[in-house]
Amino acid sequence: MNTVLKVENIDKYYGNKGSLTKAIDGISFQIEKGEFVGIMGASGSGKTTLLNCISTIDRVTAGNIFINSKNITQLKGNKLNKFRREELGFIFQDFNLLDTLTAYENIALALTIQKVPSGQIDPRVQDAAAKLGITDILWKYPYQMSGGQRQRVACARAIITNPQLILADEPTGALDSKSARMLLESFKALNEQNSATILMVTHDAFTASYAGRILFIKDGQIFNELVRGRDSRKVFFNKIIEVVSLLGGELNDVI
Amino acid sequence: MLFKLSVKNMKKSFGDYTIYFLTLILGVAIFYVFNSMDSQQAMMQLSASTKAIVDLLLQMLGGVSVFVSIILGFLIVYANNFLIKRRKKEFGIYMTLGMGKGQISRILFLETIIVGIMSLAVGLLIGVFASQGMSVVVAKMFEADMSRYEFVFSKAACIKTIVYFGIMYLAVILMNMISISKLNLIDLLTAVKKSESIKVKNAAVSVIVFLASIGMLVYAYYNVAYKTSSIGPGSIMLMIAIGSLGTFLFFWSLAGFLLKLVQTSRKTYFKGLNMFIMRQINSKINTMVFSMTIICLMLFMTIGVLSSGMSLNTSVKEGLKENAPVDVNLWIPVREDGKTAADMIEEAGYSMDHFKPDYALVTEYATNELTLKDTLGSAVKEMEAAYTMLDDSTAESVMKVSEYNKIADMYGQPKIEVGQNEYAVICNYDNMRVWRDKGLEQGTKISLGGVEYFPHYDKCQDGFIKMSGNATNFGIIVLPDEAVNEAWSVKSLLIANYSADDQQGKESMEAELAALDSPAAAEIDAVTKISLYEGSVGLGAIVTFIAIYLGVIFLISSAAILALKELSDSSDNRERYAVLRQIGTDEKMINRALFTQTAIFFLIPLALAAVHSIFGIKFVNVILESMGAESRGESIVGTAIFIIAIYGGYFIATYFGSKRIIAGK
Numbered sequence: 001m002n003t004v005l006k007v008e009n010i011d012k013y014y015g016n017k018g019s020l021t022k023a024i025d026g027i028s029f030q031i032e033k034g035e036f037v038g039i040m041g042a043s044g045s046g047k048t049t050l051l052n053c054i055s056t057i058d059r060v061t062a063g064n065i066f067i068n069s070k071n072i073t074q075l076k077g078n079k080l081n082k083f084r085r086e087e088l089g090f091i092f093q094d095f096n097l098l099d100t101l102t103a104y105e106n107i108a109l110a111l112t113i114q115k116v117p118s119g120q121i122d123p124r125v126q127d128a129a130a131k132l133g134i135t136d137i138l139w140k141y142p143y144q145m146s147g148g149q150r151q152r153v154a155c156a157r158a159i160i161t162n163p164q165l166i167l168a169d170e171p172t173g174a175l176d177s178k179s180a181r182m183l184l185e186s187f188k189a190l191n192e193q194n195s196a197t198i199l200m201v202t203h204d205a206f207t208a209s210y211a212g213r214i215l216f217i218k219d220g221q222i223f224n225e226l227v228r229g230r231d232s233r234k235v236f237f238n239k240i241i242e243v244v245s246l247l248g249g250e251l252n253d254v255i
Numbered sequence: 256m257l258f259k260l261s262v263k264n265m266k267k268s269f270g271d272y273t274i275y276f277l278t279l280i281l282g283v284a285i286f287y288v289f290n291s292m293d294s295q296q297a298m299m300q301l302s303a304s305t306k307a308i309v310d311l312l313l314q315m316l317g318g319v320s321v322f323v324s325i326i327l328g329f330l331i332v333y334a335n336n337f338l339i340k341r342r343k344k345e346f347g348i349y350m351t352l353g354m355g356k357g358q359i360s361r362i363l364f365l366e367t368i369i370v371g372i373m374s375l376a377v378g379l380l381i382g383v384f385a386s387q388g389m390s391v392v393v394a395k396m397f398e399a400d401m402s403r404y405e406f407v408f409s410k411a412a413c414i415k416t417i418v419y420f421g422i423m424y425l426a427v428i429l430m431n432m433i434s435i436s437k438l439n440l441i442d443l444l445t446a447v448k449k450s451e452s453i454k455v456k457n458a459a460v461s462v463i464v465f466l467a468s469i470g471m472l473v474y475a476y477y478n479v480a481y482k483t484s485s486i487g488p489g490s491i492m493l494m495i496a497i498g499s500l501g502t503f504l505f506f507w508s509l510a511g512f513l514l515k516l517v518q519t520s521r522k523t524y525f526k527g528l529n530m531f532i533m534r535q536i537n538s539k540i541n542t543m544v545f546s547m548t549i550i551c552l553m554l555f556m557t558i559g560v561l562s563s564g565m566s567l568n569t570s571v572k573e574g575l576k577e578n579a580p581v582d583v584n585l586w587i588p589v590r591e592d593g594k595t596a597a598d599m600i601e602e603a604g605y606s607m608d609h610f611k612p613d614y615a616l617v618t619e620y621a622t623n624e625l626t627l628k629d630t631l632g633s634a635v636k637e638m639e640a641a642y643t644m645l646d647d648s649t650a651e652s653v654m655k656v657s658e659y660n661k662i663a664d665m666y667g668q669p670k671i672e673v674g675q676n677e678y679a680v681i682c683n684y685d686n687m688r689v690w691r692d693k694g695l696e697q698g699t700k701i702s703l704g705g706v707e708y709f710p711h712y713d714k715c716q717d718g719f720i721k722m723s724g725n726a727t728n729f730g731i732i733v734l735p736d737e738a739v740n741e742a743w744s745v746k747s748l749l750i751a752n753y754s755a756d757d758q759q760g761k762e763s764m765e766a767e768l769a770a771l772d773s774p775a776a777a778e779i780d781a782v783t784k785i786s787l788y789e790g791s792v793g794l795g796a797i798v799t800f801i802a803i804y805l806g807v808i809f810l811i812s813s814a815a816i817l818a819l820k821e822l823s824d825s826s827d828n829r830e831r832y833a834v835l836r837q838i839g840t841d842e843k844m845i846n847r848a849l850f851t852q853t854a855i856f857f858l859i860p861l862a863l864a865a866v867h868s869i870f871g872i873k874f875v876n877v878i879l880e881s882m883g884a885e886s887r888g889e890s891i892v893g894t895a896i897f898i899i900a901i902y903g904g905y906f907i908a909t910y911f912g913s914k915r916i917i918a919g920k
Contacts (some may be wrong), residue, residue, distance in 0.1 A: 057837070078841050085839025096834045100534035108525055113840045118525040157838070 003069070004164050004197045005031040005054065010063030012049050012220075023049040024060070025220035031165070034195040036187065038202060038211030040240070042247070046220040048169065051201045055167050056084050068164050085114055089158030089166040093173035095150045097142045103153045104129075104138040110157045128156040131194070132186050148179025152186060159190060166190075168200040172207045184210040205244055209237040216243055223247060257358065261365040264345075268338075274822065274908055275334050276374060278815040282327045282808070283378025283420060288386045289316055289804045291412035292393065308790065312797040319801055320419070323808045328423040330812045335427050337823045339363075339434055346435070347443030356435050363431045371424040375417060382416070383408055393796075456541070461511025464504050471501030472866075480873040498867070499552060505863060506547040510540040528840070528848040535828070535852045540859070543820060547860055550813040554864035554902075555871065557809040558894055562868070563875045564802025565890035570879065571795035574725035578683075579787045580666045582761060583610075583768070584721050586748040587778050589618070596749035596779065603776035609764050614751035615665050617658040619720060620743035621650040624703055630680065630732060631690055632699030638690045653743065654720070655736040665750055668718040671733060677711040679733045681718040683726040685880060688715045691730055703738060720748065722782050724791035761785070810898060814905035817857055818912075825913040832917040849913055857906045861898075 012024040023046045031037050041047040052058035054065060056072055065072050067087060075083055090096075097106045107125050116124075129135045132152045142150055151171060158166050168187070172180035188210055190196040202208050210233065216224040224243050228236045265272065292313060346359055387406065475498040478490070514537050518524050524533070540547060587596050594602070597616050601607055607614075628635050628647040635647050659681070660670045671679050680695060682688050695710045702708070719728035753761045765785050835845055872891070 078843070081836075081839050081841050083839075088839070090837055092837070096837060098531065098534075098831055098834055100538050100831070101530065105530050105534070109528075109531065110838055112525050112527055112530070113835075113838065113844065115527065118522045121521075121525050 002033050003030050004033050004035075004067065005199065006066040006069075007054070008064040008066070010053060010060045010065060012046075012053060012058070013061045022220050024053070026063075027217070027220070027222055028063075029215060029222065029225075031197060031199060033197055034191070036191040036198045036200070036210070036212045038200050038208040038214040039217060040203060040205075040208050040214055040244070041217035041223075042203065045217045047201045047203075047217050050217065051167060051169055051199070054165075054199065055088060055090065056080055085110070086161065087164045089161060089163035091151070091154050091158050091166065091168040091171045093170035095142070095147075095154045095174070097150055097154055097157075099142050102139055102141055103134065103145070103149075103156075106142070106153055107138075107157045107160055110161050114161060124160055125156075128160040131159070131190065132156045146179065147175050148182055151175060151179070151183050155183070155186060155190075159194075159196060164197065166196055166198045168198060170202055170204075171200065172202065172204060177206075180207065205237060205240045208240055209233050214240060214243075216247060218247055257362050258365055261362050261369060264342075264362070265366060265369060268342075272338070272370070274815060274818045274905070274912065275338065276370065277908075278334070278811055279331070279370070279374035280378040280381060281811050282330075283375055283416060284382035284385055285804070285807055285811075286320065286323065286327075286419065287379055287382030287409075287412050287416045288389050289800070290320055290415050291382070291386045291407075291409035292316060292389075292800075308794070308797065312800060315797060315801060316804065319804060320415075323804065324419045324423065326808055326812055327420075328426055330815060331423050331427055332430050333816060334819050335367075335431065336434070337819050339431065341823050341826060343438075343443045346438065347440060350438075350440050350443065356438070360432050360435045363435065364428055367424055367428050367431065371420065375420055379413060379416060456508075456511045458511055458515045461508045462515060464508035465512040468501045468504035468508060471497050472505065475501060476870040480870040483874055483877040499548070502551055502863065502867075503544065503548045506540060506544045506551070506859075509859070510537040513537070528835070528844055531831075531835070532848050532852050532855075535831075535848075536855055539820075539824060539852075539856060546816055546820070550816055551860040551863050551867070553809040553813040554861055554898075555867040557806045557813075557898065558864060558868040559871045559875065560802040560809075561806040561894040561897060562872055562890050563879065564799045564806070565893055566875075566879060568795035568799040569890060571724065571791045575788055575791055578719065578725055578727075579722040579784045581722065581750055581784065582752045583765075583781060583783045584748065584750055585779055585781045586619075586721070586746050587780070589744045589747055594747075596747040599775050599779055600749065603771050603773050603779065605768060605771055605776075609754055609767070610749075610751035611754050613665070614749060615658075615661040617654070617662060617720075617748050617750070618744045619746040619748060620653040620655075620739055621745045622653065622703075622740070622743040623648075623650050625651045625653060625701060625732060627651060629701050630694055630699060630730075632694040632697045634690045634693035634697070637693070652720070652731045653739060654731055654733050655739050656733050657736050659718075659720075659731070659733045662720060662750055663718055666718065669716070671711075671716050671718075673711045673733060673735055675735060676706065676708050677735070678708040678738075679711050680715045680730055681728065681733060682715040682730040683717050683719055683728045684730075685726070687729050691715050701732075703734075704740070706738065708734065708738065722784065722787060724787050806894075806897075807901070810901050811905075813860070814857075814902050817860070818905045818909040821853055821856060821909050822912050822916065825916040828913075829917050845917075846914065849917065850910060853906065853910045853913060857902070857909070861902065 007027060007029050009026050009028050010024055011022065011026060014021040014023055025046075027046075027050060039047050039050065049058065053060050054067075056075065060073055063073075067083075070083075072080075072083060097103075098109070101109065104125055107128060108121050111121050111124060125138070126135065129138055132155055134149060134152050134156060137145055137149055137153075140149075142153070145153070151174075155171075158168075171187075172183060175183060184207060187198060187200070191198055191212075198211075200207070200211060208214050212228050214226045214228075215222055216226070224246070226236070226239055226243060231239070292309075349359055349362075350356075386409070390407065475494045479494050479498075514533050517529070517533050524530050585596050585600060587594075587599050590599075595616055597607060597614075626648045627645075630651055631638065631647075639645055639647060656671065656673050656679075662668075663670050671681070673679050678701060680691050682691050692714050695713050695715065698710055698713075700707050700709050715730070718731075719726075720731060753764045755761045755764055762785065765783055768781070768783070771779075832845060832849075835848075
C-alpha cells in the first residue's frame with residue numbers, strides 16, 4: 001500500500017517566550033491510501049491545530065508533513081494554493097458553502113478554479129452529486145437546504161477534484177443525529193466504494209465509530225490509537241467510549 | 256469611560272471610517288469655499304457693475320447651499336446607517352454586559368460629535384486654503400486685479416458651515432437614537448449569522464422588464480433629443496418621469512438579465528471565478544436598486560451641469576470675442592436737425608478725441624415698404640407656423656452697402672458686394688438664418704419704389720451692426736447706396752475705439768463716458784465692450800460656479816454611497832473570500848475577482864448616466880443654441896477628466912479598502 005500522508009514528529013508552538021503554548025508536541029503517524037482515520041480529542045487538545053497544519057492552512061514549528069511523498073511544509077504562496085486545490089478536499093463543520101451560489105455552482109467552483117474545461121464540468125458535477133444523493137437539490141441555494149443537504153453538497157465539492165486526501169473538521173458538528181448518520185454513511189460509501197482516503201477530526205464517539213482507525217490526542221500528543229479491525233461498529237463504539245473515559249474529564253463533558 | 260470607549264471604537268474602525276470621513280471633510284471644505292466667495296480678495300477688486308452680478312451669484316449660491324446641505328444631510332444619515340448596521344454585534348455585547356440603550360446612544364452620540372468636530376475642523380482648514388486658490392480662479396473669471404494678495408478668512412462662511420453641518424450631525428444623532436431604541440438583543444447577537452435570503456428574481460421576468468426599461472429609455476431619449484423643438488415643459492416633465500422610471504426598472508432587472516446572459520454561455524460562466532463574480536454583482540445590485548437609481552441620476556446631473564456650465568462659459572467668452580470687437584457703439588434716433596451721433600456726443604461734452612480717428616459714422620434705415628414678409632419669400636409661411644408670435648409686417652433694418660462695409664472693416668467681417676439691382680442679407684442668429692437662407696435660395700425679389708432687387712448671395716452673410724454678447728443679429732438688408740432713400744433713416748450710429756492704448760486708459764475713458772449727465776447725453780444709447788464683458792462673463796461665471804458646486808457635491812455623494820456600500824459588504828464578503836481561499840483559490844484570482852466586481856459595481860451607474868447624458872446634452876445644446884451659445888467639445892472632455900479623477904479616486908480607495916478587509920485574518 002502506498003502512504004498518502006506521513007506526519008513526522010511535528011511541533012506547533014503558539015505565543016512568545018513569556019507564555020509558550022505547545023499545541024502539538026511531537027506527533028508522528030501515517031495514513032495509507034483508502035484509509036478512513038478519525039482523530040479524537042477534547043477541545044484544546046490540539047486536534048484542530050493538527051488538521052490545520054495538514055491542510056496547509058497553518059504552518060508547523062518543526063517537523064515534516066508529506067502528502068504523497070511531497071513535503072508540504074516547504075510549499076509557499078501559489079504553489080501552496082495549487083497543492084491545496086488539487087490534492088486536498090475540505091469539509092468543514094459549518095459547511096462553508098457560498099450563499100450566493102446554487103449547490104451545482106458551489107460544487108462546480110472547485111473545478112473552475114482549477115481551470116477545468118467547461119465541457120467536463122457538468123458530467124463531473126452530476127457524478128459527484130449522484131454519489132452523495134443530492135441530484136435533485138442541485139439547483140437550490142444553500143439557504144433553501146437542510147443542514148444535512150448542505151454538508152453533502154460540501155462533501156461533493158470536496159470529492160469532485162478527486163483529491164488524494166479528504167480532510168473533514170467536525171463534519172457532523174452542526175447536524176442533527178439523522179443527518180449526521182446519513183452523512184457518515186456517505187463517507188463510508190466513498191471510502192469503501194471509491195477508496196477515498198479520509199481524515200476526520202471529531203470529538204463525538206458516534207461519529208468516530210465510522211472510521212477504521214482512531215488516533216486520540218491529549219495535550220498535543222498522541223495518547224492512544226484504536227483500530228477497528230473486524231469489530232462491528234457497535235463493538236468499536238464501546239471501545240471508543242472506554243478510551244474516552246480513560247482520557248478523562250473534559251472529553252466526557254463534551255459528549 | 257464611555258468617552259474612552261468611543262475613541263477606541265473610532266480608532267479601531269478607522270479603516271472603515273476613512274472614506275466616510277474624507278467625504279465629510281470634502282463636503283465641509285467645498286461648502287466653505289463656495290460660501291466664502293463674498294469675502295474673497297478678488298471680489299473686493301470688482302467694478303460696480305460686476306459687483307451687482309456677483310451679488311446675484313452670492314444669492315444664488317446661498318439658495319443652492321440649502322439644497323446642497325439637504326443632499327449632504329441625506330448622505331451622512333445614509334452612511335451612518337451603514338456603519339451602525341456593521342456594529343450590531345458590538346452593541347449586542349454591550350447590552351449583554353448590562354449596558355442600557357441610553358448608554359449605547361450616548362456612545363454613538365460621542366462618536367458622532369467626535370467625527371463631526373474633527374471633520375469640521377479639518378474640512379474648514381482645507382476649505383480656507385482652497386478658497387485662496389478659488390480666489391485666483393474668480394479673479395481670472397471676472398478679470399479682477401489680483402496684484403495685491405492677501406490671505407482671506409471668511410468668518411461668516413465659517414459660522415454658516417458650522418451651523419449647517421451642526422444641524423446635519425444633529426439629525427444623525429436623532430436617527431441613531433431612533434434606530435438604537437428599536438434594537439433587540441437577540442437580533443443584535445445573531446445579526447452576523449443571519450444570512451440574507453437571496454432574492455432570486457425570475458429570469459424571464461427580469462428579461463422582459465429589462466427590455467421594457469430599455470424601451471422606455473429609448474422613447475424618452477428620442478423625444479428629448481430629437482423632437483426638442485416641439486416638446487413643451489409639461490411633456491419634458493413626463494419624459495423625465497419616464498426616464499427615471501426606466502432607470503429604476505433597468506437596475507431592478509439588470510442583475511437578473513446579466514446573469515441570464517452570461518449563463519447562456521457555459522464556457523464563460525464556468526470559467527475561473529466568473530460565476531462567483533456574477534453572483535456577487537447580482538446580489539449587490541438587487542439589494543440596492545433604489546440607491547443605484549438615485550446614484551445614476553445624480554451622476555447624470557453631474558455630467559449634465561458640468562458640461563453645459565463649462566460650455567456656456569467658454570461659449571460666452573468666444574461669443575464676446577467675435578461679437579464685441581470694438582470698444583464702443585453709440586447711437587441716437589435720427590433728429591430733425593440732422594445732428595449725428597458724433598455731433599451729439601460732442602454736445603454732451605465728450606470730445607471726439609477720445610476715439611481713434613478711424614471711427615465709423617453710419618446711418619441705419621427702415622421702411623414699411625420692406626418687411627419680413629417681403630424678404631422671406633414663401634418661407635414666411637413656414638416660419639409663422641413655427642413661431643406664432645412673429646409679426647411679419649415688422650420693418651427690416653436697411654443699410655447702404657458702402658456704410659456697411661465700413662463697419663465690416665472695423666469689425667473684421669468680410670466685406671460684401673451688391674450690384675445695381677441686387678441686395679444682400681446680413682444675419683448671424685442661427686435660428687433666423689435658417690428661414691432667411693430659404694428665402695434667398697428661392698431668389699426672392701424685393702421691390703422698392705418700383706425697382707426690383709435680387710439676392711446677390713444665395714445665403715446670409717455673417718455680420719452685425721451693433722455689438723452684443725453673442726450672435727443675435729436677426730437680419731439687415733444691405734442695398735446699393737442709390738437705392739436707399741434718406742427719408743427712411745432711423746438711427747445714427749458711431750462705431751469707434753477708444754484712443755487709449757492700454758486697458759487702464761480705456762477704463763477711465765469709459766468711466767468718463769458713463770458719467771456724462773446732460774440732456775444731450777440722455778438721448779444717446781451705448782453699448783461698450785467693457786460693459787458687455789462684465790455682464791456676460793459674470794453670467795457665465797455664475798452658471799459655471801453653480802454647476803461646479805452642484806456637480807462636485809453630486810459626484811462625491813454618489814461615489815461615497817457606492818464606496819460605503821461596497822466596503823460594508825466587504826466585511827460580509829470576508830467569509831465568502833475565506834471560503835475561496837480554503838478551497839485553494841489563487842490570491843491573484845481572488846484579487847482579480849474583487850477588482851472586477853468593484854469595477855463593474857462602480858461602472859454600471861456611471862455607464863447608464865453617460866448614455867443618459869449623450870441625449871441630455873443634445874437637448875441642452877438645442878437650448879444653448881437658441882440662446883446664441885453653442886456646446887463645446889472641450890467642456891465634455893473637461894467634465895470627463897473631472898469625473899474620472901474624483902470617481903476613480905473613490906473607486907481605487909474602495910478597492911484597496913475591500914482588499915484590506917478581505918485579507919484580514
